[in-house]
Amino acid sequence: MCTDCGCQIRGQRQTLAKPSKVKEMFLGPPERVLQGLLQKNDQQANLNRQRFDRHGILVINLMSSPGSGKTALLEATLKALKGELRMAVIEGDLETENDAKRIRALGVTAYQITTGTACHLDAHLVAQALDHLPLQDLDVLFIENVGNLVCPASFDLGHHLNVTLLSVTEGDDKPQKYPVMFRAADLLLITKTDLLPYLPEFSMEKARASQRALATKATLLPLSAKTSEGLSSWTEWMSRQRAGYQSLLEKGLSLKPRVAQEGKALHLERPEMTFKPVAG
Numbered sequence: 001m002c003t004d005c006g007c008q009i010r011g012q013r014q015t016l017a018k019p020s021k022v023k024e025m026f027l028g029p030p031e032r033v034l035q036g037l038l039q040k041n042d043q044q045a046n047l048n049r050q051r052f053d054r055h056g057i058l059v060i061n062l063m064s065s066p067g068s069g070k071t072a073l074l075e076a077t078l079k080a081l082k083g084e085l086r087m088a089v090i091e092g093d094l095e096t097e098n099d100a101k102r103i104r105a106l107g108v109t110a111y112q113i114t115t116g117t118a119c120h121l122d123a124h125l126v127a128q129a130l131d132h133l134p135l136q137d138l139d140v141l142f143i144e145n146v147g148n149l150v151c152p153a154s155f156d157l158g159h160h161l162n163v164t165l166l167s168v169t170e171g172d173d174k175p176q177k178y179p180v181m182f183r184a185a186d187l188l189l190i191t192k193t194d195l196l197p198y199l200p201e202f203s204m205e206k207a208r209a210s211q212r213a214l215a216t217k218a219t220l221l222p223l224s225a226k227t228s229e230g231l232s233s234w235t236e237w238m239s240r241q242r243a244g245y246q247s248l249l250e251k252g253l254s255l256k257p258r259v260a261q262e263g264k265a266l267h268l269e270r271p272e273m274t275f276k277p278v279a280g
Helices: 012-016 019-026 030-055 070-080 098-104 123-130 179-183 193-198 204-212 231-250 261-268
Strands: 058-063 087-093 109-114 140-144 161-167 187-191 219-222
Touching: 030 058, 030 123, 058 070, 058 231, 070 087, 070 098, 070 140, 070 187, 070 231, 087 098, 087 123, 098 109, 109 123, 161 179, 187 204, 204 219, 219 231
Parallel strands: 058 140, 058 161, 087 109, 087 140, 161 187, 187 219
Antiparallel strands: none
16 A cells, blocks of 8 residues: 555554554564454444535545645635635645645635655544644535545545546546546546636647546536636536535435546555554
8 A cells, every 4th residue: 555655654553553453453464464454434424424424524535646736726715705604624635734724714614634655645644634624514524635647536424426547737637547546536637727818739639538438427627717717617516516415315325426446446456565563
């Protein structure tokens, strides 16, 4: 599980690595250990989702590479929907509270998770953040995941929907290069479209074809947070999703995100990994 970035020792391991759990979780074969961690993540994700559902909060997980415009999208969205929806944000980054500060400057509650070396958020980290949010006063919660086009798609955080961003500066072939992330998307936003006049090599049609080649039916919307072009299509999509979510809640049901199963499998296929008992 991402041995280079260290995500196997954040969140879940800290939660599980109690003296009574050390032998059970960290002395077995690596594949069994990782399977156990993923199962624990999914169990916590379900608890998180139950908590969201009790409050009727639609939770949207924003995923993309670094610099694609997730925080700028949030700023534009929060401004556009101010007074219509009660919103809050969980920010995920390796270090700093830079993005959370940008959200708080708009008068919106934001909680920053700094992962240190982990390249994605997990359900346990999100659970810890929830105690710092006014859940009883929210309609929508955004989770801005760590900038990474691989691992975030493989972890259920307890959220309901995945939105993946692809900026025009990244190239129109990214869906095929990073299929795990784009297959997990419920919506694909093509961001920074105000730069298209300066990037003739980016083709919206090629981006759409690259996405369709993955056999995904996720909607694709072009958008510029800077000029607000396409922003109304995004907020209308959110409104439809929230209405559908509320309808499910009335029937005693909920929404579960698309979790990339092939990504989970990749996290388990690391037989060279070794674990040592946690001291204490």
